[in-house]
Structure formats: structure tokens, C-alpha cells
Amino acid sequence: MRADLPTVVGLVIGIVVVAFVGLTVAGFVLLARRARREASSPAPGRTSAGVSLVQADDAIKAGDDELDFALAQFGEERTREFATVLARAKADLTRAFRLQQQLDDGTPDSEQQRTEWTRQIRSLADGARESVTAMTASFDELRRSEAGAPETLAVLRASLVALASRRAAGADTISELRTRYLDSAIGTVDADLAAADAALSSATTAVDEADAALAASTVPNVVDQLAAAHAALGTATRRLDAIDHRRDELAAAEASIAELVRHASDAIAAARSLRDAPPDPDSADEVNAAIAALQGELGAAAASGRVDPAARLDRLVDASDKLDIAVASAQNQQRRLDGARSALGGALVSARSQIAAVTDYIDGHRGGVGAQARTRLAEAQRQLVLAQNEADPVAALDIARRAQTDARDADALARYDTGG
CATH class of the missing domain: 1.20.5 (Single alpha-helices involved in coiled-coils or other helix-helix interfaces)
Structure with missing residues (x-):
């Protein structure tokens, strides 16, 4: 053992x-x-900051509608303070979206920065929402104490008649768009028209109820109907505006395509001369491939039939960019600047078109769209302004492309939020 x-x-x-x-x-x-x-797991503060951004953005949009209504009832002088408060709230919300973009971008941030920025976002967004909501409530109270309901009802009826005429024009616009463009280009115009119809129907009902109540009762009893009619008319206006915006965006895209096509032949000729006397074999291959790609897009642009000009413009701009990059790698900086100037106009139009489309989509769905989509949209708008004011065309083109990317991300996020 x-x-x-x-x-x-x-x-x-x-x-x-x-x-x-x-x-x-x-x-x-x-x-x-x-x-x-x-x-x-997302930080609780980040989640609540996103909620605050959504609530503030919707409150300000509602405040714009409310200010229009107040102007029609009480005039510019009595609504001056409301306009000032609304402008200040918009500025604060812009700052909040900028901070949210800093949290969402790929740049590493310290924990202290994230905490402080989240606190600032909530403070700015909540303050903006509360100030606009308070002004809205004060005008609601003012309406209940004023005897201007008959005049307001007359204004709403006139707006209803005008919007009914716009609705018919909108239907004609959609019919025309369908003869010229693919469904992918037209977007949500059918849904916009249907939403406008529903809003006009709601407005008509509210106006009729207000008319009957005004004949039988006192002013305070018709305030809610008048407010409902105004809100419905605002919705109809936004949706009809979206149809007109899409028409104008597609026309602008076609004009930009024509302009790019005019410049493309010169760009290809210059690229060919560079390809035939390249500084190195790799440059010749890159330039040749870029020429072939651009020629392919030019051939597609010349095709007849129904088209999607926005998508075609994107592809043409991309092909032009690739040729510019290939040429720039084998050419001096001045040639690269000239190429950027040629592509910049189309890139700016494309960015504006995408930003306008996603803006209309978010405005049409409001509470259904979360903070991420709205933040990307705010960043796209900021990048577009920077691109428009940038003196260096190369830098401006890069910024415009970032604006396009942010706008596409905003559209995808917004449609994900709404199940679209």
C-alpha cells in the first residue's frame, strides 16, 4: 500500500x-x-434617443401643417411667434440628426462621447417636440375661443375644390407617366393617388359635418371637425405633390442623360487617344474596359420604348465615373478635374431625385418610419448641400456620391420599417 x-x-x-x-x-x-x-444589445439611451428623434420629426411635420392652418385663420402677425418657434425646433432637430449620424457612422467613438451625444440628441429632440406641441395646443385653445369658424370653413371648402381639381390632374399625370416609363421608375404614384383620394374623402366628410354642426351649435363644437378637415387636406396635398415631384424628377433625369450623352463622345475620344499611347499596359487595359462599359450604357440610353430614366442615369453616371477614374490614373490632374465636372451635374441630379423620393415616402408614412431612415435622409441632405457648395469638382463628385448612397440607405430602411 x-x-x-x-x-x-x-x-x-x-x-x-x-x-x-x-x-x-x-x-x-x-x-x-x-x-x-x-x-x-443596444444601449437603452440609444433606443430612447431614436424614439425622441422620430417623435420630434413627426411633431415638426405636424407643426408645419398646423402653422399653415393658423395662417389661414389668424394671419401672419398673430402666427409670427409660432413660425419662430417652429424654425428654432427645425434647427435643433437638424443638430440632433447630425449627432445621431456621428453615432451611426463607422468612426469609433469613446463611451463618454456616445453617452454625451445620446443625451444631447434626446435633449434637442424632446425640446423641439415640446415647444412645437405647446404652440399647437395654444392655437387649438385660441380656436375654441374665436368666432372665425365660418370663415375657416369657407377657406377649407375652397381648398377642397382646388385639391379635387389637382387630383384629376394627378390622375392624368400618372397615365402619361405610364406611357413613357417603366413601373420601376414611377414608384409609388398609384399609392399616392389612392391615399390622396382617401384623404379628400375624409376632408369632405369633416367639412360637411362642420357645416351641419355650425348651423346647429356653437363654434367650439366644430373645432375638431375643422382641424380634421385641415389635416386630411394636408395629407392630400403632400400625396399629390409627390406625384408632381416624381414627374419632375424623371424629366430632370432624362435631361441629364441627354447632357451626359453629349459629353460622352468627347470623353471616349480623349480616352481612346490615351489608351493608344498609355503610360503603362495596365492603364491601357483599365481605360479600354471603361470605354467598353460606357459605350454599352450609351447604347442602352439610345434604346426606345418605356424606360426607367433614374436607373439609366445612375448606370450612365457610374460608367462615366469609371472612365474618369481610369483616365485620371493615366493622365494629369487637370483632365481628372474636367471629367469630374462632366459627371458632377448628373450625380447631383441623381442625388436630388433620390432624396426627394425618400423624403416624400417618409412624409407619406410618418410615424411608421424609424430614426435610422430619417437620420440617413438628413445626412444625405447635408452631403448634397456640401456637394453643391464644394469648389473642387472631384471632391464635390465624391460628396454627391455619398449623398446618393445615404439616400439609398434611407429608402431601404424606410421601406423596411413600413414593410414596403
């Missing part, structure tokens, strides 16, 4: 060591899982 004692002791020590190592490994695994769970 004494001879076996060292063996037994060795076995015991081995078991203890194995158990210790096993527990240590298990502990590291558990800690790693916990760290991954914590890293994947």
Missing part, C-alpha cells in the same frame, strides 16, 4: 489540475458569451 501512495497522490493532483483548467476554460467561455450579448 505504501508503494502505491505516490501513484494515488499523483492521480489526485492530476484530477485537481484538470478540474481547475476545465473550470477556468468554462469561466472564460461564459464571460465571452456575456460580453457578446452585451455588445449586441
Whole structure:
């Protein structure tokens, strides 16, 4: 038995060591899982900041409608303070969206920065919402104490008649668009028209109810109907505006395509001369491939039939960009500047078109669209302004392309939020 004692002791020590190592490994695994769970869970402040942004954005949009209504009832002088408060709220919301963009971008931020920026976002957004909501409430109260309901009802009826005429024109516009463009180009104009019809129907009902109530009762009893009619008319206006905006955007895209096509032949001729006397074989290959790609897009642009000019413009701009890049790598900086100037106009039109489309979509769905989509849209708008004011055409083109990317992201996020 004494001879076996060292063996037994060795076995015991081995078991203890194995158990210790096993527990240590298990502990590291558990800690790693916990760290991954914590890293994947959004910070509560970030979530609440997003809610604040959505609420403020919707409150300001509603405030714009309310200010229009107040102007029709009370005039510019009595609504001056409302306009000032609304402008200040818009400026604060713009700052909040900018901070949210800093949180969402790929640049690493410290925990202190994230915490402080989130606090500022909530403060700015909540302050903007509360100030506009308070002004809206004060004008609601003012309406209940004023005897201007008959005049307001007359204004609403006139607006209803005008919008009914616009609705007919909108239907004609859609019919014309269908003869010229693919369904992918037209977008949501059918849904816009249907929503406008529903809003006009609601407005008609509210106006009729207000008319009946005004004949039988006192002013305060018709305030809600008047407000409902005004809100419905605002919805109809926005949806009919969206149809006109899409028509104008597609026309602008076609004009930009024609302009790019005019410049493309000169760009290809210059690229061919460079390709035939390249600084190195790789440059010749890159320039040749870019020429072939652009020629392919030019051939597609010359095709007849129904088209999607916005998509065609995007492809043509992309092909022009690739040729510019290929030429720039084998040519001096001045040639690259000239190429950027040629492509910049189309890129700006494309960015404006995408921003306008997603703006109309968010305006049409309001509470259904979350903070991420709105933040991307705000960033796209900011990038577009920077591109328009940038003196260097190369830098301006890069910024315009970022605006396009942010606008596409905003559209995808908005449609995801609404199930579209």
C-alpha cells in the first residue's frame, strides 16, 4: 500500500489540475458569451434617443401643417411667434440628426462621447417636440375661443375644390407617366393617388359635418371637425405633390442623360487617344474596359420604348465615373478635374431625385418610419448641400456620391420599417 501512495497522490493532483483548467476554460467561455450579448444589445439611451428623434420629426411635420392652418385663420402677425418657434425646433432637430449620424457612422467613438451625444440628441429632440406641441395646443385653445369658424370653413371648402381639381390632374399625370416609363421608375404614384383620394374623402366628410354642426351649435363644437378637415387636406396635398415631384424628377433625369450623352463622345475620344499611347499596359487595359462599359450604357440610353430614366442615369453616371477614374490614373490632374465636372451635374441630379423620393415616402408614412431612415435622409441632405457648395469638382463628385448612397440607405430602411 505504501508503494502505491505516490501513484494515488499523483492521480489526485492530476484530477485537481484538470478540474481547475476545465473550470477556468468554462469561466472564460461564459464571460465571452456575456460580453457578446452585451455588445449586441443596444444601449437603452440609444433606443430612447431614436424614439425622441422620430417623435420630434413627426411633431415638426405636424407643426408645419398646423402653422399653415393658423395662417389661414389668424394671419401672419398673430402666427409670427409660432413660425419662430417652429424654425428654432427645425434647427435643433437638424443638430440632433447630425449627432445621431456621428453615432451611426463607422468612426469609433469613446463611451463618454456616445453617452454625451445620446443625451444631447434626446435633449434637442424632446425640446423641439415640446415647444412645437405647446404652440399647437395654444392655437387649438385660441380656436375654441374665436368666432372665425365660418370663415375657416369657407377657406377649407375652397381648398377642397382646388385639391379635387389637382387630383384629376394627378390622375392624368400618372397615365402619361405610364406611357413613357417603366413601373420601376414611377414608384409609388398609384399609392399616392389612392391615399390622396382617401384623404379628400375624409376632408369632405369633416367639412360637411362642420357645416351641419355650425348651423346647429356653437363654434367650439366644430373645432375638431375643422382641424380634421385641415389635416386630411394636408395629407392630400403632400400625396399629390409627390406625384408632381416624381414627374419632375424623371424629366430632370432624362435631361441629364441627354447632357451626359453629349459629353460622352468627347470623353471616349480623349480616352481612346490615351489608351493608344498609355503610360503603362495596365492603364491601357483599365481605360479600354471603361470605354467598353460606357459605350454599352450609351447604347442602352439610345434604346426606345418605356424606360426607367433614374436607373439609366445612375448606370450612365457610374460608367462615366469609371472612365474618369481610369483616365485620371493615366493622365494629369487637370483632365481628372474636367471629367469630374462632366459627371458632377448628373450625380447631383441623381442625388436630388433620390432624396426627394425618400423624403416624400417618409412624409407619406410618418410615424411608421424609424430614426435610422430619417437620420440617413438628413445626412444625405447635408452631403448634397456640401456637394453643391464644394469648389473642387472631384471632391464635390465624391460628396454627391455619398449623398446618393445615404439616400439609398434611407429608402431601404424606410421601406423596411413600413414593410414596403
